[in-house]
Each structure stands twice: as structure tokens, then as C-alpha cells.
Amino acid sequence: MLPLYLTEKDNNFSFEISIHDIKNDVYPHGHSFLELHYVFEGQGIEKINGIEHIMKPGTFAVIFPYQIHEMHIIKGSEVHLYNLCLSAKTLFDQDEYGLVMNKLLFDIDLNARTIYDMDEDTSEKVFTLLSEIHAEFKEDEIWRNFMLKAKIVELFILFDRYRRSLVAKENNSLRTTMGNDTWSIIHYVYKNWNTNITLKSLSQLFYLSEPYISTSFKQCLGISFHAFLRDLRIENACSLLTSSKMSITDITYEVGYLSYSTFVRVFHARKGVSPAMYRQIIKDNAVKT
Structure with missing residues (x-):
């Protein structure tokens, strides 16, 4: 089956967060925006550009624009996850927020892995932060977008620190396949x-x-x-x-x-x-x- 390509909904799209309750397989697809998800219940298998990884509580994945991914849900099971989508514009903006996101995201080695099983302490922090982002996103309070941006940056800093700690433990040097x-x-x-x-x-x-x-x-x-x-x-x-x-x-x-x-x-x-x-x-x- 040829992969589907999903695109940003409109020119004003910046970010969106939701809870997905997945009961059936998700067919191969890519999209023009950045997606990350965090599994907090259930098990399955996710493929990113053909590489399989077991999904379970604590699994955190970053799907870059145009990467192909799919999910296979274990029969009789459901996977519950937070799904956060960020407009590609976020990655290219030249304001302080865009530059920070650029630095955090593009240190990741796209040919190695962009999916991680977080330890219990980090998982708890990520789950709490995503819950706060989700609650803030549903409201229309004053300073909403500033609060969301701050929390999203905090989320990626948590992810980046965890990723770097793993690299240090594995005695590998940080590198990026996406050179300057x-x-x-x-x-x-x-x-x-x-x-x-x-x-x-x-x-x-x-x-x-x-x-x-x-x-x-x-x-x-x-x-x-x-x-x-x-x-x-x-x-x-x-x-x-x-x-x-x-x-x-x-x-x-x-x-x-x-x-x-x-x-x-x-x-x-x-x-x-x-x-x-x-x-x-x-x-x-x-x-x-």
C-alpha cells in the first residue's frame, strides 16, 4: 500500500494536541508537519521509515515531516496516547521560539532513532506536562499561546536531556545526520x-x-x-x-x-x-x- 501524505489544515495552524484511543492498525502515512506522541496505556508496534519499535507506556516518538510511519495494534488491545502536532512553520520561524525549537529538534539523528522508551521518572514528568498542555489547549485563557509555547519548549527540553543521557551512557558522541x-x-x-x-x-x-x-x-x-x-x-x-x-x-x-x-x-x-x-x-x- 502506498503511504498517504497528510498536510497542514490551514495557514494559521501552529500546534494541536489531542488524546488518541487507537483500536485498529494505522496505515502507512507521512505528513508535512511534525508529530510527536507519548503512549500512556496499551501496547503495539510502530514502524518509522520501516524500522519497528514496540509501543508501550512510556514510549515517546518524534515523527519528522515526510517520515513514513504506521502502527500495528495487538489484537484485543487499545493504545492510548497523547498526540501533539506542530506546524512546519514552527521549525522555520526566526523568532526566539523558532530558533529554540530548531536547535532542540535538529540535533536528533534521523537515521538512528526518534522513538524512545523513557524511564519511570521522566515518563511521569512528560505525562504531567502533556496533561497540562492538553488542558491549556482546550481553554481560551489570556496568554494561552505564550503558555503553550513555553510548555512545549519545556517538553522538548525534557526529551532532549533524556536523549543526551542515553547517548552518554552508550558512550556515543552526539551527532546529526542532518548537517548544517x-x-x-x-x-x-x-x-x-x-x-x-x-x-x-x-x-x-x-x-x-x-x-x-x-x-x-x-x-x-x-x-x-x-x-x-x-x-x-x-x-x-x-x-x-x-x-x-x-x-x-x-x-x-x-x-x-x-x-x-x-x-x-x-x-x-x-x-x-x-x-x-x-x-x-x-x-x-x-x-x-
Whole structure:
């Protein structure tokens, strides 16, 4: 089965937390946002980019954008977990919050593991903090977003400290497969997706070979450079089709395509309908609701 790709709900999406009660298997899927989850009851097996890990109380997983993961629930069992989703924008923001999250997240070795079984003391702290985040998220109190951001940073600091303590015990040096050059390239593409970006132009800009850049994207994100750029453009096109009255021709050029026919072909291949039909479907659904 080909994996599904989930995308951010809208341009205002920043973070969302919920409790999932999982009774059935979760099919392979990836998404354009960051996801983490913490299991507090039940057992199962999770695969992240094909690597299996047993899920049990105390299991904490970080799923990076475009990584493929799936879950298999033990028959007769249920898995209960906190699920926290963070917009990709969070990882690229240049404010203090974004820079802290960037540092905490991208020290992680994506080719090693991003799923951990926490000890009892750390598990208790993580569970308490996630409960507080969940309660705060459901309310609409003054300073809500500031409080949520502070608690989310605290959560990732707890995770980072635990991860580093394990590395120290295993006598391994902290390292990252997403080197500074690769992360700089991904950051650049994310910020300039609607310009005429190619592997050749990136190679010239960053003084790195095209094969190196191509391989780095695949290793770090589990998706090729061209697929990453295509998905950024198509999802932003969907947003414009939904929220603006721009013509499809104007949207074509706005999201970085130089050819109307190419845009329509790529859009149909990803969404199963033409841009015009997509806009009409969204409009009809809005009327029904």
C-alpha cells in the first residue's frame, strides 16, 4: 500500500494536541508537519521509515515531516496516547521560539532513532506536562499561546536531556545526520519555494554537488528534493484556491510554476482533480456546512 501524505489544515495552524484511543492498525502515512506522541496505556508496534519499535507506556516518538510511519495494534488491545502536532512553520520561524525549537529538534539523528522508551521518572514528568498542555489547549485563557509555547519548549527540553543521557551512557558522541549545510538548504527551499529553484541553482548557491543535495534530501526527509518542492507548491496552491479569488493562471505563477499546463497536470496527479474542480468542491462543501 502506498503511504498517504497528510498536510497542514490551514495557514494559521501552529500546534494541536489531542488524546488518541487507537483500536485498529494505522496505515502507512507521512505528513508535512511534525508529530510527536507519548503512549500512556496499551501496547503495539510502530514502524518509522520501516524500522519497528514496540509501543508501550512510556514510549515517546518524534515523527519528522515526510517520515513514513504506521502502527500495528495487538489484537484485543487499545493504545492510548497523547498526540501533539506542530506546524512546519514552527521549525522555520526566526523568532526566539523558532530558533529554540530548531536547535532542540535538529540535533536528533534521523537515521538512528526518534522513538524512545523513557524511564519511570521522566515518563511521569512528560505525562504531567502533556496533561497540562492538553488542558491549556482546550481553554481560551489570556496568554494561552505564550503558555503553550513555553510548555512545549519545556517538553522538548525534557526529551532532549533524556536523549543526551542515553547517548552518554552508550558512550556515543552526539551527532546529526542532518548537517548544517543540508538544513540550510532545506530552510532556503522552504522560504523560496515559489521561485525558480532547481538542484543546479542550489548546487551553485551552496557550493555542493547536485547528487549530494539530492541524497541529503532523501536521507533526511525520506522524500526527494523534487517531491518536497512539488508538495510545498501544491499545498500552497490549495490554500490560494480555497481562500482567494485569484485566477488559476495567476495561482500557477504565484506558486512557482512557469507553465499553466504543467501546474494543472501536477495538481491533478497529486489531488485527483483539476484545480478548478478542487475549488468548486471546497466551495460546495462550505455551502453544505
